[in-house]
Amino acid sequence: MRKLKRIGVYIFLSIASLVSIFPFLWMIVSMTNKSVDVTQGRLLPGSYLFENLTVLFDSVNMVTALVNSTIIALITTFLTLLIGSLAGYGFEIYRTPGKDRIFNILLLSMMIPFAAIMIPLYRMFGGVSGTIPFLGIDTLAAAILPTVITAFFIFFFRQNTKMFAKELVEAGRIDGLSELGIFFRVYLPTMKTTYAAAAIIAFMNSWNNYLWPLVVLQSPENQTIPLLISNLGAGYSPDYGVIMTAIVIATLPTALVFFIMQRHFVEGMMGSMKG
Template sequence: MKEKRYSRNRSGNDIVSHGFLILVSVVSVFPLYYMIVSSTNTSVDVLKARLLPGGALLDNLKTLAATADFFTGLKNSLLVSLAGTLLAICITSLAGYAFEIYHDKGKDITMSVLMLSIMVPQAVTLIPMYLLFAKLNLLNSVTGYILPFVSSAFLIMLFRQNTRTFPYEIVEAARIDGLGEVEIFLKIFLPIMRPVFSTATIVAFMNIWNEYLWALIVMQSPGSKTLQIVLAGMTAGYTVDYGMMMLLALISTIPLALMFFCLQKSFTEGIAGSVKS
């Protein structure tokens, strides 16, 4: 009797748990579904909250392609995201590696200061950064856009935490064999810690690609607009083509989705490694 009651209670709990997970999944996926469906509908259908696919996808695509700012924004977003991600990975991986391999109390204090910088809201630093970049003539430039992202405190912490799981004996053995510090980092550390680099790549690319506020301030000329600025500007006119706007929003999510699906296994391993350490 006890076993039957236990099995009934367990089956009842499973039903509740699965029902809750299904509900959360539907709520999470619905915005993406609505964006995809809306990109195939006309602006009128989007305002009517139509939930079924329409036949206006090609028309929306043609209208979007005729928009001069679209290709400019796409090119600028890809340029700043790829260049910024590459620089961010190079700088933060070296910093995180050095913080742990060449560990001392001074570096612990420096790391604590870096972690405190994460708590400072971005809006607080916008005016000082704008004035600084204006004096350095870095407005409307790729360099001015990506500089705030290349030394992310979060990525430095991520690399440092994962470096704690890296066997220090390998470093000592490599030094005995005559390898230099740069060779140890490139030939030994980088291949072993590949999941961490994948995780950092996704985080860095996502942060730079989705950035809006800093892009709005520093990229002011028409030729330097990113895709997020172009998307936000579509609501500034007298009439808004919501179908085309949803299509642009969908296109802007494709690079992030592709990168995550290609690197999701390594992303999970990298996050798990930083938590375990």
């Protein structure tokens, strides 16, 4: 009986694992097949990988999308980490009067649904279009700015700063470092793992972000990867092999980070919010 139950558990977990992995296997296999084979349900690797890549990079704006997504994700990650960690550190280290009340108010912003602020944000950026160069609708800056400051990362860094030995701050002051000097030369180097976990999440959120870029980026030369995939997928006569190739390329960075730094990745994910 016990043994039977054991076998049942293994069968159940194997099916669950197969269901979880299957779409990945399918997209990797389909990347090497031509469109017709993909629709006919071919599950064996083919020899069309090179053709699919050629179409994707020659006749679709894949290079532009990759460049845009990379620029946006890198700048977003840098600014998110900088602003988030400065604030998390500031809230934890200093006895600024009223800081906890401010902190709680900032946390409330995590409950704000993006759909509710999307229209005013769009109108705000529309308002500066034409007056401030590189900041209006359909600019990379507009795609980046509203996403870099989130209460989640302030919370994340404040939580992790609780583990930071505060004696080091005093030691830094005695050594004559400025307050910012302590932050950059003492705090930052000792908190590398926290920064790594935060960087993974910030990069992934930005790399995969869809709704805001969809709203604010309109011209083809500003397209990001999720926008490109969505457009390819919505076409009337989609080339499945090419779309699957684009999806694999889009998934590659996050999948690689996951397999290389699984622990940081999972830690970061657990601290991050859905949606």
